[in-house]
Amino acid sequence: MRVTQLMLIAVSGLMLAACGNKPLPEAQNTSEAVGPSTSTQGADSSGVGSSALSAEQQAMEAAKAAGVIVYFDYDRAEIKPEFVPVVAAHAKFLNGSPQRKVRLEGHSDERGSREYNIGLGERRAQAVRRALMLQGVTENQITTVSYGEERPAVQGSDESAYGKNRRVELVYGR
Amino acid sequence: MKKTFAVFVCFALSWFAAAANAQLVIEITKSAEDAVPIAIVPFGWSSSGAAPFDVAEVVAADLRRSGRFAPLDRKEMIDRPTQGDQIRFQDWRYLKSDFIVVGKLMPEGQGYAAQFEIYNVLTGQKLGQPSDPRRVTANANNMRALSHRVADIIFEQLTGVRGAFSTRVAFVNAEGTPPKQRYKLVVSDYDGENQRTLLSSDEPIMSPAWSPDGQSLAYVSFESKASAIYVQTVRTGERKRVSARAGINGAPAWSPDGKTLALTLSRKDGDVDVYTLELNSQVLTRMTFDPGIDTEPSWSSDGKKLYINSDRAGGPQIYEIEVDNPKRATRVSFEGGYNARPRVSPDGKQLAVVTLDRGNYRIAVIDLASKGMQVLSEGRQDESPSFAPNGAVLIYATQDRGRGVLATVSTDGRTAERFTNTVGEVREPVWAPFSPAPNAN
Incomplete structure (x- = not known):
């Protein structure tokens, strides 16, 4: 059982790499938060140890494998086709776990004025929020916050850094 | 119901009045060609030992930074008079100085007094009151303040415009490498000296705004993992959360009477709009109604209009709104595809903005009558222009080797300087208003 679980994680890792997603230093930590709620975990561990993955765990693993960051183009807030499956995987997880909440953190790159960039980050977080709600996620499962350019993922003033900073991070509370 | 509540900044966040060692390196990036030549002669010292402070150096730097004056290089001075009857005017005429300032520093009580005189070199006449020399006193630890006051007096005497060298600025400082950074709200002299940290946090701090009386700052803090607007009294550190x-809770801007904040909210639906919030009654009034991003309000000096940034026409541009009839918005900026963060000049005739100028974000001024625009700065990513209370100079943040630093440019664009503070990254400088009474300490 342990082995299959490990393999699953390894496979998800490979899928992540194969998807061409950039390595996400901070995201590794936040994605840890994508886990079964403590109550579920307690119920599981009081049983026969780790049996087959629950539906919730499977959806969580799938969401984690799909990625926890949606990236955007300059001054845009449309979800690009390659991130549609990311949002769908999270919608699936949230639909199956109505007690779980996701926090959408919108960000921009460093160019332009700071408060306008707060607006841009909010617009991006709202785009992901709407996409989740269109797929059945309820309003009270979602909170949004915009950090604008104030919390860049990476430092740098080139297109590669800008591209990594224009993003919405999907963060799960505990 | 949302209640305003007072929080003392004792827990979670630290408040300290430590004077950071601000080692500033000043770099003159542009100097005016037709500035008035003036000689600020090093002040004499009327007691034993070395003079405790070089007053003339600070005075000359202040005057040069205003763009109106070109202080004579000390090395050119062949003589060091310290009072009027020692000036040999023909020498200074030869050095092409239009004006000369002579003075001395002396111990007085616990501190010092500076007395000085201003002369017209061409006529040999003393300016101002004919009798006494001008006199400014200060405690020993306030010699920079004393020097700025001397510069204020000279500036006003020669231009008729009140000097703003004794005023302060607030800015945000960020240290550390993303994604882990530490943010501080700092108040300093306008030249970046005498820094004092008001607030320090692991979550972003942004958009500081001075109250019209210069006693308080409104700002945005993410310390509760979401944006909130706080108002903090600078002297005591006491603060309130107001939104x-x-x-979004962002972009606070005080009305001229200090009773209302304009601010940006996105509410639940995510539509980013400008509102006004009356601080006593907590009455919230919506000012913008379109689905785009509307933000960065700035009040006209009569409090009847707001200038805002809106991308309702595609890109960010500046619009004017009547506070009493906010449904109609008139576009003000027409040059370039990106104009943001408007700030009204003290005389109400100009707006300072951030404009996208051939691929670079720069500081520009828009003349409100003609709508003409003049780009003033020359950086790649300049931001957050803020007028000196006398309107002569703008302070803003610019990049220096990948780091944000303070910079000033005269509003005619003729003089520019960069202050290369050694610690952290400087963001969003905002110039404080004149203090009602002359700063006594």
């Missing part, structure tokens, strides 16, 4: 609604 922590769902979504």
